[in-house]
Amino acid sequence: MTILIAIAALGGLTLVLATMLIVANRKLYVYEDPRIDVVEELLPSANCGACGLPGCRPFAEALVNGAVQPAQCTVSTEADRQAIADYLGVEMGDANKLVARLACAGGSHVARNRAQYTGVPSCRAAALVSGGGKGCSWGCLGFGDCEVVCDFDAITMDPHGLPVVDEEKCTACGDCVEVCPKDLFSLHPVSHQLWVACKNEEEGDGILEECEVACTACGKCAMDAGELITMENNLPVVHYDQYPQQQAPIQRCPTGAIVWLDKKLGAIKGAESKKIVRKGERPMGTS
Amino acid sequence: MRNLIKDIFTGRNGSFRHGIHPPENKDETNGRPIRQFDFAPLIILPLAQHIGAPSELVVREGQEVMRGQLLAKANGYVSVPLHAPVSGKIRKIANVPTIKGTMSPGIFLETFPYSTQEVLEGTPVDVNTASAEEILQGIQAAGIVGLGGAAFPTHVKLKVPEGKPCEYLMLNGIECEPYLTTDHRVMLEQEEDIFMGIRYLLKVTGAKKVIIGIEANKQDAADHLEATAPDDLPVTVKVVPVKYPQGSEKMLITALTGREVPSGGLPIDVGCVVVNIATTAEIGRLLPHGRGIQERVVTITGSGIRHKGNYLIPIGTPLRYVLEQVGAVDNISEVYMGGPMMGMAAANLDISIVKGTSGIVVFAENTVDRPGKVYPCIKCAACVEACPLMLNPSKLGILAKYEDYDTMAERYHLMDCFECGACSYVCPSHIPLVQYFRLSKSIVRKRQKAQPTA
Numbered sequence: 001m002t003i004l005i006a007i008a009a010l011g012g013l014t015l016v017l018a019t020m021l022i023v024a025n026r027k028l029y030v031y032e033d034p035r036i037d038v039v040e041e042l043l044p045s046a047n048c049g050a051c052g053l054p055g056c057r058p059f060a061e062a063l064v065n066g067a068v069q070p071a072q073c074t075v076s077t078e079a080d081r082q083a084i085a086d087y088l089g090v091e092m093g094d095a096n097k098l099v100a101r102l103a104c105a106g107g108s109h110v111a112r113n114r115a116q117y118t119g120v121p122s123c124r125a126a127a128l129v130s131g132g133g134k135g136c137s138w139g140c141l142g143f144g145d146c147e148v149v150c151d152f153d154a155i156t157m158d159p160h161g162l163p164v165v166d167e168e169k170c171t172a173c174g175d176c177v178e179v180c181p182k183d184l185f186s187l188h189p190v191s192h193q194l195w196v197a198c199k200n201e202e203e204g205d206g207i208l209e210e211c212e213v214a215c216t217a218c219g220k221c222a223m224d225a226g227e228l229i230t231m232e233n234n235l236p237v238v239h240y241d242q243y244p245q246q247q248a249p250i251q252r253c254p255t256g257a258i259v260w261l262d263k264k265l266g267a268i269k270g271a272e273s274k275k276i277v278r279k280g281e282r283p284m285g286t287s
Numbered sequence: 288m289r290n291l292i293k294d295i296f297t298g299r300n301g302s303f304r305h306g307i308h309p310p311e312n313k314d315e316t317n318g319r320p321i322r323q324f325d326f327a328p329l330i331i332l333p334l335a336q337h338i339g340a341p342s343e344l345v346v347r348e349g350q351e352v353m354r355g356q357l358l359a360k361a362n363g364y365v366s367v368p369l370h371a372p373v374s375g376k377i378r379k380i381a382n383v384p385t386i387k388g389t390m391s392p393g394i395f396l397e398t399f400p401y402s403t404q405e406v407l408e409g410t411p412v413d414v415n416t417a418s419a420e421e422i423l424q425g426i427q428a429a430g431i432v433g434l435g436g437a438a439f440p441t442h443v444k445l446k447v448p449e450g451k452p453c454e455y456l457m458l459n460g461i462e463c464e465p466y467l468t469t470d471h472r473v474m475l476e477q478e479e480d481i482f483m484g485i486r487y488l489l490k491v492t493g494a495k496k497v498i499i500g501i502e503a504n505k506q507d508a509a510d511h512l513e514a515t516a517p518d519d520l521p522v523t524v525k526v527v528p529v530k531y532p533q534g535s536e537k538m539l540i541t542a543l544t545g546r547e548v549p550s551g552g553l554p555i556d557v558g559c560v561v562v563n564i565a566t567t568a569e570i571g572r573l574l575p576h577g578r579g580i581q582e583r584v585v586t587i588t589g590s591g592i593r594h595k596g597n598y599l600i601p602i603g604t605p606l607r608y609v610l611e612q613v614g615a616v617d618n619i620s621e622v623y624m625g626g627p628m629m630g631m632a633a634a635n636l637d638i639s640i641v642k643g644t645s646g647i648v649v650f651a652e653n654t655v656d657r658p659g660k661v662y663p664c665i666k667c668a669a670c671v672e673a674c675p676l677m678l679n680p681s682k683l684g685i686l687a688k689y690e691d692y693d694t695m696a697e698r699y700h701l702m703d704c705f706e707c708g709a710c711s712y713v714c715p716s717h718i719p720l721v722q723y724f725r726l727s728k729s730i731v732r733k734r735q736k737a738q739p740t741a
Contacts, residue, residue, distance in 0.1 A: 115634035118657065120719055125726045130634035131388010201390065202382060 035088065036060050042084050044075045048151060050173035069093030075152075075171040098172035098187045100154075100165050104140040105197040105257070105267070107160025108281045111139055111211035127181035135210030138199040140184055146176035160281075167263070190263075194228075194238050194245050197267065198257040203234045208255070212276060215257035221249040303541040305675045306530040307709045309465050309628065311504060316588045317468040319596040321476055324582075325612060326373050326404065330396040330603035331383050331639040332358065337432040338439045339365035341392065350377050355407035355578050358394060367430045367440050370579030372601035374402040384637045386624055396603065409577030414486045422491050422574070429573045430580045430642070435459065435470075435534065435563040436625050438643030441570070445491050445562070447555060454558035456494035457543060458485070458567055460501045460508065461527070461534035464626030467646040469584045470564050472597045474501070474508035477568045478515045484571030485520055492560045497522045499564070500543050502529045531628065532707040536561045538675050550703050565645075585609075585640060591619040591649035600640050607636040609647065618652040628708050662716035670710035670720060676703050680710035680720050687723035696731045704728065 040060040047055040051072045053062060062068045063084065070076075070084040071093035085092035115133040117126050123145040126132035132141045142161030154169035155176060163176075167190060177185040184199060198215040200207050207214040217234035228242045229249055236249075236258060247260045247268070256273030335341035342359030346352060352371040359369040375398040383393030412425035427442040447453045458481070462470040474481065485497055501509040501524060509524050516522045527533065527542045537548045539561060546557040554561050569580055581602060588595045593614035600609065606622070623630040624644050640647075670680035678700055686695045695701040701724065710720040 115632075117634075120722050120726065122726070124730070125722055127388065128725055128729060129388075129722075130386060130632055133634050137384065137388055137390050 033064050035064050038087065039063050039084055042076070042080050042087070043073060044080070046075045046151065046171070046173075048075060048171060048173040048175075050074050050171055063088065063090075066090065071096075074098060074173070096189045096191070099167045099170040099190055100172060100174075100176050100185045101188045101192075101195060101261075102140065102163055102165065103184045103186065103197060103199045104138070104162070104182075105213045105259070106134075106136055106139040106211040107158065107162040108142065109160045109278045110213050110276055110282060111136055112209075112282045114210070124179070124181045136200060136207065136214065138182060138184075138201065139211060140182065145179045145181075146185065149175045149179045151175065189240075192238070192240050192245075193261045194240075194247075194249065194258070195261050195267070196236050196238060196258050198235070201234045212274065212282075213256050215253075216255060218254065220252040220254065221258050223252070225249045301542070302528050302530050302533060303538045303675055305673055305677070305709075306532060306538070307673050307712055308529065309531055309712060311529070312466045312588075313468050313471070313504065315595050316466075316586050316597055317471050317505075319468075319472075321472050321584055321597045321599050324598040324600040324604065324609070326398045326601060327604045327608040328398055328400070329378070329605065330373055330375070330398060330601065331393060331605055331637075332369060332372070332396060332603040333383050333385050333391050333393040333639070333641065334359055334369065335385070335391055336369065336438060336602070336641040336643065337367050338437065339363070339367075339443075342366060342369045344380065344394075346377055346394070348377055348380050351375070352377060352396070353407045354402075354404050355409075355581055357579065358396075361427060365440055365443050367427055367432055367442075368579065370430055370581050371396065372581040372603050373398045374404055375399050383639070384635050386631050386633060386638050386641070388634060406576075406578055406581065409579070411577045412487075412574045414483070414490065414575070417490075419491050419493070422487050425574050425577070426487075426491075426570060429570070429578065431566060431569055431573070432642050433563055434565040434569060434583060434642065434645065436629065436643050436645050438641070441562065441566055445488070445560060447492050447560065451555050452558060453492040453494045453555060453560050454496065455544065455560070456485070456488055456492050456497045457539060457554075457559055457561045458497065458499040458564050459534060459536070459539055459561055460499055460505070460512075460564040461539060462505070463502060463529070463531045463534040464628055464630075464646070465531075466588050466648050467586045467626045468588075468597055469586045469645050471505050471508055472586075473565045473568050473584055474505070475511055477572070478512060480568040480571035481512070481564060482515075482517055482520060482522075482571065483575065484567035484569070485522065487570050487574055488560075488562060488567060489520075494560065495521060498543050499524045500533075500539050501526055502533060503527065504529050532675055532705075532709065535675070535705060535707060537705075550700060580642065583640075583642065583644070585644055586646040587613050587649075588646070589623075589649040589651075590654040591616045591622075591651040602640060602642055604640045605636075606633065606638050606640065606647070609640065610636065610649065615649055616651045619649050620652040621650040621655060623648040628712070629706065658717045658719070661718055664716060664718060667715060669713040669715060673709040673713045675707065675709065676700075676705070678704060680724075683727075684710075684718055684720045684723055687727050692727050692730050692734070695727055701727055701731065 043056040045056050051059050053059045070081040081092050112135045113133045114135040117133040121143050123141040123143045126141050144157045146163050147155045147157050152169050152171055154166045155163045158164050172187045200214045203217040205216050219231050221236050222229040222231050229236045229238055250258050250260050251270035253270050253273055256269035259267040262268055340362040343362040344359045346358050354374045356371045358371050361368045375396050378397045379395040382390035385391050423442045431441045432438040460470050460474050503526050509526050513524045540559050582599050585600045586597050622633045624633050627648050664681055674680055683695055683699050704724050706721050706725055708721040
C-alpha cells in the first residue's frame with residue numbers, strides 16, 4: 001500500500017511539473033533562426049574580433065539579419081565564405097584580403113643600437129625607457145610583442161629581430177597594430193605591393209648613421225611617379241587609388257626604403273639601393 | 288607625548304609609514320656651491336618640456352633673440368611659455384630628440400659667442416599690489432613648472448578650488464632622491480628668493496601657515512632657513528627623518544601633518560598645497576622682474592664624472608656638451624636624468640637639459656651592480672613592507688606578468704602607484720616590479736582612452 005501511495009504521489013508530481021514545463025515552453029517560446037547555428041558552424045570559431053563584432057556567434061547573427069557580408073570575416077577561407085553566401089543566398093561581398101604590413105626594415109644587421117636595454121623583454125616596456133635602445137626613434141625594437149600577441153602564428157621574428165608576416169596566415173585581426181608601441185603595423189590589402197618600409201620623419205642623410213635602409217626623404221621615388229607617390233612629412237606616401245602601381249619608383253631609391261612586395265620573392269629592392277651583405281649584427285654605436 | 292603615543296600606534300615615527308632607505312651618496316656634492324655653467328654654442332629646446340599642451344612658437348627661423356625673450360607662448364591653461372635661455376640666433380625649427388625617445392618639435396638656438404648675455408626684463412609682478420589672479424598669471428608667464436622633476440605647470444597646481452580652503456602651504460625641501468643636492472644648495476644659497484617666493488605663494492593660496500619640510504641629512508639648510516626667516520612670515524621649519532620616497536607630495540603631507548591624501552585625490556582635499564623649494568625660489572627671483580625661467584640648478588654627480596658639483600645650467604644645454612664640460616670619463620655606462628630612483632635613463636646623449644632635470648647621475652663601467660637573474664616571487668612581502676602607498680606590489684607583479692591589467696587597475700589600485708621604485712629596490716628576486724607597473728599603467732591609460740565610457 002505504502003509503495004502505491006509513493007508511486008502515485010511522485011507520478012502526480014511528475015505530471016504537474018511536466019504540464020508546467022509544456023505550458024512554459026509554449027508561452028515563453030523565443031524563435032531563433034536555425035540558420036544562425038548552421039552559419040556559425042561554417043565560421044572559423046576564432047573569436048578574434050577582426051570583423052568588428054564581439055565574436056563568431058554575434059557575427060553569425062548579423063549575417064543572418066543581413067547586417068554584414070560574409071567577406072567581412074577575414075579569417076575564413078574563400079570556400080567557407082562562398083558556402084555561407086550560397087546558404088544564405090546573399091552576395092559574398094568584396095573579399096579584399098587584408099594583411100598586416102610592417103613599416104620598418106631596420107633589423108639588427110642594418111640598424112644600430114645606441115644604448116643597451118636590459119629590463120623586461122617587451123617592446124612596450126622598452127619603449128617607455130627612453131624609447132628603447134635603438135638608434136632610430138621610429139624603428140622596430142625587436143622584442144616581438146607582435147609575435148606573442150598574434151593568435152594565428154602569422155608573425156615570426158627573423159634572425160635580425162624583425163617580425164615577418166606570413167600573408168597566408170594573417171587574418172588582419174589588428175592585434176599587432178594595437179600592440180606595437182612604435183605604431184609600425186598597419187592593415188593593407190594584399191594588392192598594395194608598393195610599400196614604404198620606413199617611418200623616419202627626419203630629412204637628410206643623418207639617419208643613415210643609425211640605419212642603412214632608412215628613408216632620407218630624398219624624394220627620388222616621388223620625382224616622376226606622378227600622382228602615385230607624394231612626399232608628406234619627409235616620407236613618401238603611396239596613393240593606392242592611383243593605378244597602375246608600378247615597380248619603377250623602387251628603382252631610384254638609394255637606400256631601399258621603398259620596396260615591391262612580391263608574393264613569392266618577398267620584398268624586392270631597386271637596383272640603385274646599396275646591397276646589404278652583413279649577416280651578423282651591426283656594431284653598436286659609440287654614443 | 289600624545290604625538291609619541293600616536294606615532295607608536297600608527298607606526299609613522301615622525302614620518303610616513305613604510306618606505307626604504309637607500310644609500311644617500313650626497314656627500315660629494317652637498318658642500319659645493321652652485322656655479323654658473325658655460326653657454327653651449329648650440330642650445331636645443333623641445334617645445335614640450337612640461338606636462339600639458341606643448342608651447343606654441345612665436346619666433347621664426349633666422350630670428351635673433353635676446354636672453355629671456357619669449358620663444359613660444361602657452362597653448363591653453365595647462366601649458367607654460369618658453370623663454371630664450373641665451374642671446375642668439377634661431378638656426379632651425381625642427382624635431383629635436385627628447386628623453387622619451389621620440390622626436391618632438393623644438394628650436395635650435397645658436398648662441399652669440401660675444402654677447403653679454405644680459406637678461407631681458409618684463410612687466411614686474413609686485414607682491415604687495417598684485418591680486419592673486421595676477422600672480423598666477425605671472426607664474427604662468429614666467430614659464431614656471433615643478434622643478435622637482437615632474438614639470439607640472441605650477442600655476443595650475445596653485446589654483447585653489449572654491450570651497451576648499453588651503454590651511455598649510457608646504458615647501459618641499461626633502462630631496463629624498465639619492466645623489467641629488469640641488470634643493471640643498473638652493474636652500475643654503477637662495478634664502479632671500481625662497482622667502483620672496485613664499486610671499487607670492489601665501490597671497491595666491493591664502494594659506495595661514497607655511498611649513499618647510501627638510502630631511503635630517505640637511506640640518507645645516509634647516510638651521511640656515513630658520514635663522515634667516517623674516518619675522519613677519521608664518522614659517523616653521525620641520526626636520527623629518529631620512530626616508531625614501533618622502534619627497535613625494537602625498538608622503539610629505541603625511542610626514543608633516545599626519546593627514547592622508549585620499550586615493551585619486553589632491554593635496555588640497557586635506558587643506559594642503561605643496562610646492563618644491565627650488566620652484567619657490569624661482570618664483571621669488573623671476574616675478575619681481577617679470578622674467579621667464581631660463582636656467583636651473585642641476586646636480587651632476589656619479590662615478591663617471593670628474594668635476595662633480597651643482598651647476599646653474601641654461602635650459603636646453605645639450606647633455607653631450609654638459610658631460611664634456613664636467614669631464615665625464617670615457618667608459619660611461621649609465622646616464623640618468625634625475626636621480627637613480629625615479630630618474631629616466633637616457634638612451635641618447637643628444638637630448639638636452641629641460642626644466643624638469645634636477646640632476647644628472649653618470650656611472651662608469653663596472654661601478655654599478657647589474658640586476659641579477661630574475662627569480663620567481665617568493666612572497667616574502669618585502670615589497671609590501673616598502674610600498675609607501677600600502678599597495679601589494681607582489682600581487683600586482685604576478686598579475687602584470689599574466690597581463691591581467693584590468694584586475695590590477697580595478698581591484699589592486701594600480702593607478703595609485705607613482706613609480707617610486709621602492710618595491711623593485713627591496714625585491715630579493717630582482718623582479719623589475721616598477722617597470723611592470725609603468726608598463727601596466729600605460730596600457731590601462733591607453734585602454735581608458737579607447738573607451739571613455741568603460
